Amino acid sequence: METTGLFRWWRVVLPLALLIVFGSWAVTSPVGSSPDDDYHLASIWCAGGERSGVCEVVNDRPQALLVPQSVGFAQECFAFDASATAACTQTLTSALVPTERVNSLKGWYPSSFYRVMNVFVGDDLQRSVLVMRMFNAAVFVALLALALTVLAPSIRSAVSVTTAVVLVPLGLFIIPSTNPSSWTVTGVIFVWAFGLALAQRTSWRSRRTWLLAVATFLAAFLAIGSRVDASAFVALAVIVVLVLTGWAKARASWISSIVLLVLATIALVQFATFGTPGSGVSGGMGTTEPGPGLFLTNVVYLPVYLIGIVGGMALGWNDTVLPPLVGVFGLLAVGVLMARGLQDVSRTKGIALLVSLGAVAAVPLVFLQREGLGVGEVVQARYLLPLALVLVLTLSLRVPFRQATDGGLPLPGMLAWVIGVGVTAAASISLWANAHRYAAGNERGLFDIDLVLEWTGLVPIPLPLTVGLGVVASAVFVAAALIGVRADAATTERRDSRTTEFRLAR
Numbered sequence: 001m002e003t004t005g006l007f008r009w010w011r012v013v014l015p016l017a018l019l020i021v022f023g024s025w026a027v028t029s030p031v032g033s034s035p036d037d038d039y040h041l042a043s044i045w046c047a048g049g050e051r052s053g054v055c056e057v058v059n060d061r062p063q064a065l066l067v068p069q070s071v072g073f074a075q076e077c078f079a080f081d082a083s084a085t086a087a088c089t090q091t092l093t094s095a096l097v098p099t100e101r102v103n104s105l106k107g108w109y110p111s112s113f114y115r116v117m118n119v120f121v122g123d124d125l126q127r128s129v130l131v132m133r134m135f136n137a138a139v140f141v142a143l144l145a146l147a148l149t150v151l152a153p154s155i156r157s158a159v160s161v162t163t164a165v166v167l168v169p170l171g172l173f174i175i176p177s178t179n180p181s182s183w184t185v186t187g188v189i190f191v192w193a194f195g196l197a198l199a200q201r202t203s204w205r206s207r208r209t210w211l212l213a214v215a216t217f218l219a220a221f222l223a224i225g226s227r228v229d230a231s232a233f234v235a236l237a238v239i240v241v242l243v244l245t246g247w248a249k250a251r252a253s254w255i256s257s258i259v260l261l262v263l264a265t266i267a268l269v270q271f272a273t274f275g276t277p278g279s280g281v282s283g284g285m286g287t288t289e290p291g292p293g294l295f296l297t298n299v300v301y302l303p304v305y306l307i308g309i310v311g312g313m314a315l316g317w318n319d320t321v322l323p324p325l326v327g328v329f330g331l332l333a334v335g336v337l338m339a340r341g342l343q344d345v346s347r348t349k350g351i352a353l354l355v356s357l358g359a360v361a362a363v364p365l366v367f368l369q370r371e372g373l374g375v376g377e378v379v380q381a382r383y384l385l386p387l388a389l390v391l392v393l394t395l396s397l398r399v400p401f402r403q404a405t406d407g408g409l410p411l412p413g414m415l416a417w418v419i420g421v422g423v424t425a426a427a428s429i430s431l432w433a434n435a436h437r438y439a440a441g442n443e444r445g446l447f448d449i450d451l452v453l454e455w456t457g458l459v460p461i462p463l464p465l466t467v468g469l470g471v472v473a474s475a476v477f478v479a480a481a482l483i484g485v486r487a488d489a490a491t492t493e494r495r496d497s498r499t500t501e502f503r504l505a506r
Contacts (some may be wrong), residue, residue: 005338007214010146010480010481010483010484010487011145011149011484012145013317013476013480014143014144014148014160014477014480014481014484015141015142015145015148016141017473017474017476017477017480018140018141018144018163018425018473018477019137019138019141020469020470020473020477021172021427021431021470021473021474021477022133022134022140022141022172022176022467023137023176023266023436023470024135024431024467024469024470024473025172025173025176025313025434025470026130026134026137026176026177026458026459026468027130027458027461028069028315028431028434028435028438028439028457028458028463028467028470029177029434029435029438029457029458029467030074030078030086030089030438030455030458031070031074031089031125031126031129031458032073032074032075032078032079032089033075033086033177033314033316033317034173034174034177034178034179034316035179035317035318035380035382036179037074037075037127037178037179038072038073038074038075038076038099038101038143039101039102039103039108040178040179040180041067041071041072041074041129041178042065042071042099042100042101043066043102043103043104043114044064044114044117044121045067045068045071045072045121045176046067046102046104046113046114047103047104047105047114047116047117047118047476048115048121052425053068053094053096054067054068054121055067055320056096058098060338061098062322063100063105063441064098064099064100064102064105065095065098065099065100065102065105066095066097066098066099067096067097067099067102067250068093068095068097068125068304069092069093069094069095069096069097070089070092070093070125070349071125072097072099072101072242073092073097073099074089074092074125075317077089077092078315079317079319079437079478080317080318080319080357081319082319082320082321082437082441082442083441083442083443084441085438085439085440085441085454085455086438086439086454087454087455090252090455091370091453093502099348108228109180109226109227109228110180110224110226110227110228110270110274111225111226111289112221112224112225112226112292113180113183113226115325116134116225117132117178120132120135123152126458127448128356129270129458130180130458130459132264133176133177133178134176135182136175136176136177136178137175137176138187139183139186139222140175140182140185140186141485143164143186143190143215143218143219144159144190147159147190147193147194147215147216147483150197150211151193151194151197152164152197152200152401152402152403152404152406153404153406153407153408153488154397154398154399154400154407154408154409154488155193155196155197155397155401155404155406155478156396156408156484156488156490157396157398157407157409157484157485157488158193158393158397158398158408158409159189159193159393159399159484160481160484160485161337161396161419161481161485162189162212162309162337162393162396163189163413163481164419164423164477164478164481164482165310165330165334165337165389165392165419165423166186166309166334166385166389166392168310168330168423168426168427169299169310169311169315169322169326169426169430169431169434170308170309170310170311170313170315170381170382170385171185172383172427172430172431173315173316173430173434174382174385178263179256179382180226180227181226181227181382181383182226183222183223183226183227183230183386184222184223184226184227184229184230184233184386184391184476185385185386186219186222186223186384186388187218187219187220187221187223187224187226187230187234188219188220188223188233188234188237188389188390189272189305189386189389189393190215190216190218190219191216191219191220191223191234191238191241191263192237192240192241192389192390192393192394193393193408194215194216194219195216195237195238195241195260195263196244196245196397196401197212197239197485198212198213198216198256198259198260198445199241199242199244199245199249199250199256199257199260200245200249200253200256200258200402201253201256202252202253204255209256213256213259216260216263217263218258219265220263220267221233223267223386224266224267224270228270228271228274229363229383230332230386231267231268231270231271231274232267232268232271233266233349233386233387233390234263234264234267235267235268236255236355236356236359236390237390238261238263238264238267239258239264239355240352240355240356240394241260242257242260242261242350243348243351243352243355244348244352244394244397244399244401245257245348246348249402256292267287269472272381274369283457285371285372285373285377285378286368286371286372286373286374286377286378287372288372288373289372290369290370290371290372294368294369294372294374295365295369296491297374297375298364298365298368298369298374298375299361299365301374301375301376302361302364302365302375304375304376304381305375305379305381305384305388306331306334306388307327307331307363308380308381309381309382309384309385309388309424310326310327310329310330310331310333310334311326311327311329311330311367311426311430312330312331312381313380313381314431315356315434317438318380319437320433320434320437321428321433321442322430322433322434322474323433323446324428324435325425325426325429326426326429326430326432329422329423329425329426330423330426332418332422333419333422333423333426336381336415336418337392337395337396337419338395340396340411340415341392341395341396341397341409342395342411343409344398344399344409346399348399349394349397349399352394353391353394353395354465356390356391356394357370357392359387359389360384360387360391364379364383364384367379371469377416396408396409397409398489407488407489407490408485408488408489409485409489410489410490411482411485411486411489413486416482416485416486419478419482420451420479420482423478424474424475424479425475427471427474427478428470428471428475429476431467431470431471431474432446432467432471433446434468435457435463436451437455437468438455439453439455439457439463440452440453440454440457441454
C-alpha cells in the first residue's frame with residue numbers, strides 16, 4: 001500500500017496543507033492577539049539592543065524602554081473585550097512610548113526566541129509580525145516534513161495523528177504566533193520524535209544518525225530557548241524516549257543514549273539555574289489555603305486543561321470563546337486515540353505512559369498547590385500542551401517501532417472517519433470563530449448573513465477568501481494525516497527501497 005502514488009504523496013501534501021492552515025491563522029489574528037504579546041513584542045523589538053525608532057533608552061527611567069506604541073500596546077484596545085474588533089489597531093502609531101514589560105529588563109524568559117525574532121523587525125509592523133509568525137510556522141512544517149521522510153513508520157504515524165488531533169485548535173493558534181510557546185510546542189514534539197529514532201541508532205558512521213542528532217538538538221534548542229519550563233519538558237521527553245527504548249537497546253546504542261542524556265542534563269541545568277516568574281514565593285499568587293481540600297478540588301477539575309487544549313478554553317487573551325462543538329469534537333477525537341493506543345501497551349510503553357501521565361497531572365497540581373491557586377487560575381492550557389503532546393505521542397506509538405517494516409497502529413476506517421470529520425469541523429469552526437471575533441466582534445452572530453467586517457486581516461485579501469482557503473487546507477491536512485496513518489499501519493516497505501530513509505542509512 002505504501003508504494004502506491006497516493007500513499008507516497010501524503011507526506012508532501014500534509015506539511016504543505018498545514019503551512020497554509022498556519023498562514024490562515026496568522027493572517028486573521030491581529031498584532032498583539034497572542035497571550036502577553038505586549039511583553040513578547042516589546043522584548044522582540046528590544047532584543048537587538050538600543051536602536052533608533054525601534055527600542056530606545058528612557059533617560060529618567062532606567063527600568064523602562066521606549067518602543068513604538070503599535071508594538072507595546074497593540075492589544076490594549078481589544079484585549080479582554082470580545083465586542084471590540086481589531087479595527088482599533090489602525091489608530092495606533094509608531095510614536096515611541098515607555099514600557100517596563102521588556103525581557104531585557106525583567107529576565108523572565110530565555111533570550112533566544114526574542115533574538116531570532118528580532119532579525120525580522122522592520123519599518124512595517126504588520127509585515128514584520130506576519131513574517132515572524134510564518135517563520136515559526138515554517139520551522140514546524142520543515143521539521144514535520146523531515147520527520148515524515150526519515151522516521152520509521154511507527155514513529156511517523158504517531159507524529160502524524162497527534163499533530164492532526166492535539167494541535168487543533170490551540171496549537172494552530174500558538175505555533176504561528178509571536179509567543180515563545182510556539183517554539184516550546186515545536187521543540188518538545190520533535191525532541192520526542194527525532195530523539196526516539198536517534199536512540200535506536202548504533203552506528204555513527206551513518207548520515208542518517210547525524211541527521212537525527214542534528215534535528216534532535218535543533219528541536220531542543222527551540223524549546224530551551226523559548227520558555228524556562230520548556231527545559232524541564234525537554235528532559236521529560238528524553239526520559240520517555242529512553243524508557244521506550246529499553247535498557248537492552250539503550251546499552252547497545254550507548255553513544256546515542258549518552259547524547260540524549262547530555263541533552264537532558266543541559267535542559268535540567270537551564271531549568272534549575274534560570275528561575276521562573278513568581279518562583280520563591282510560596283503561596284504568594286493565590287488566596288486559597290493550600291491544604292488537602294484545595295488539592296482534591298484541583299484533582300477533580302484537572303481535566304479542564306485537556307478540554308482547554310482541544311477547544312474548551314478561550315484563545316487570545318482568554319477573550320476568544322470558541323463554540324462548544326469545537327471542544328466536543330476535540331474530546332471525541334482524543335478519546336478515539338486513547339482507545340486505539342491502549343489496545344497496544346507493552347511493558348515499556350506502559351511505563352512511558354505512566355511517566356507522561358504523571359507529568360501532565362503533577363506539573364499543574366504541584367504549582368497550584370504551592371501557590372494556593374485553583375484550576376483555571378494563572379496556569380493556562382497552553383502551558384500543558386507540550387506535556388499532553390508527549391502523552392498522546394507515546395499513546396499513539398506502536399511497539400515495535402525501530403525498523404522500517406514496523407508499521408504504525410491500525411486505524412479502522414470508521415474511526416478514521418470519526419476523527420477526520422470531527423477534527424476538520426473543529427479546525428474550521430475555530431478558525432472562523434477566531435477571525436470573526438477580530439473582524440466583527442462577538443456582539444454579532446457567528447454566521448449572520450449581513451455581517452459587517454470592520455477588520456479584514458493582516459494582508460489585503462478578503463477575509464472570507466482567507467478563511468475559506470484555511471478551511472479547505474484544514475480538511476486536506478487532516479485527510480492527509482489519516483491517509484498516512486492508515487498507510488503506515490499496513491506498510492510493507494522492502495529493504496531495497498530507494499526512499500530517502502534508506503539512502504540516508506547507507
